[in-house]
Amino acid sequence: EIVLTQSPGTLSLSPGERATLSCRASQSVSSSYLAWYQQKPGQAPRLLIYDASNRATGIPDRFSGSGSGTDFTLTISRLEPEDFAVYYCQQYGRSHIFTFGPGTRVDIK
Amino acid sequence: QLQLQESGPGLVKPSETLSLTCIVSGGSISSSIYFWGWIRQPPGRGLEWIGSIDYPGRTYYNPSLNSRVTVSVDTSKNQLSLRLSSVTAADTAVYYCARSLLQYKYGMDVWGQGTTVTVSS
Numbered sequence: 001e002i003v004l005t006q007s008p009g010t011l012s013l014s015p016g017e018r019a020t021l022s023c024r025a026s027q028s029v030s031s032s033y034l035a036w037y038q039q040k041p042g043q044a045p046r047l048l049i050y051d052a053s054n055r056a057t058g059i060p061d062r063f064s065g066s067g068s069g070t071d072f073t074l075t076i077s078r079l080e081p082e083d084f085a086v087y088y089c090q091q092y093g094r095s096h097i098f099t100f101g102p103g104t105r106v107d108i109k
Numbered sequence: 110q111l112q113l114q115e116s117g118p119g120l121v122k123p124s125e126t127l128s129l130t131c132i133v134s135g136g137s138i139s140s141s142i143y144f145w146g147w148i149r150q151p152p153g154r155g156l157e158w159i160g161s162i163d164y165p166g167r168t169y170y171n172p173s174l175n176s177r178v179t180v181s182v183d184t185s186k187n188q189l190s191l192r193l194s195s196v197t198a199a200d201t202a203v204y205y206c207a208r209s210l211l212q213y214k215y216g217m218d219v220w221g222q223g224t225t226v227t228v229s230s
Contacts, residue, residue, distance in 0.1 A: 001172060035216040037156075044205055044223055045156065050216035057218075088156055092215045096169035098146070098158040 002026055002093055004101035012109040019076040021104045023067075023089035031068045033092040039103075040085045048087075049074065076106075084108050111136040113206050113221035121228050127196050131189040131206030131221055138187045140164055144209040145189045146217070147180060149202040157202075159191065161209060196228045 003026040031052035037045040047056045049065035062077040089101040117129035146161035160170040160180040179192040207217040
């Protein structure tokens with residue numbers, strides 16, 4: 001079973017700054033099946049990135065994803081006030097199992 | 110526009126079975142291009158995938174919950190169901206249903222608003 005680790009646990013940044021979030025897998029993940037989600041308090045998660053680097057419909061281009069194998073990154077180029085939230089990576093793997101990472105909280109500094 | 114709405118009892122006693130439904134509106138539940146799934150989130154914690162079902166009705170479960178979980182689809186009612194047996198306080202969580210779209214490499218692109226379930230006597 002693949003375990004996803006996200007770092008840092010919390011990222012404190014100011015609006016306009018660049019955010020770099022990491023997701024590491026315990027074994028190689030097909031990049032086609034690596035996704036990123038954003039969750040705000042009291043809301044359901046929202047799909048941001050699928051296939052490691054493709055933005056879902058309606059997602060602003062300040063969000064980008066990259067990576068392969070065991071190391072993946074979500075980058076927010078310039079933080080907007082509405083981007084302060086928790087971000088989760090998720091993989092879909094063998095035996096049709098989905099796994100979420102523990103999340104990274106992006107806080108206002 | 111596809112919408113999902115979870116419903117079920119907000120309070121379940123320990124050792125009993127939790128049963129939730131998810132009504133799918135604005136689209137058909139029957140398609141080979143997506144899965145339907147359940148995800149939960151304990152208070153103050155992260156997301157945990159519970160299980161999914163595809164159009165032919167094949168089910169896939171989180172190994173840690175496998176023996177207690179049943180996910181099913183009723184195509185006549187366009188709804189998804191979850192049953193979780195022998196619940197304990199550790200099953201207290203917000204439960205979400207979601208669609209995993211093949212086009213998005215099974216990324217979960219549509220979510221319900223979630224329903225809170227508390228396990229307590």
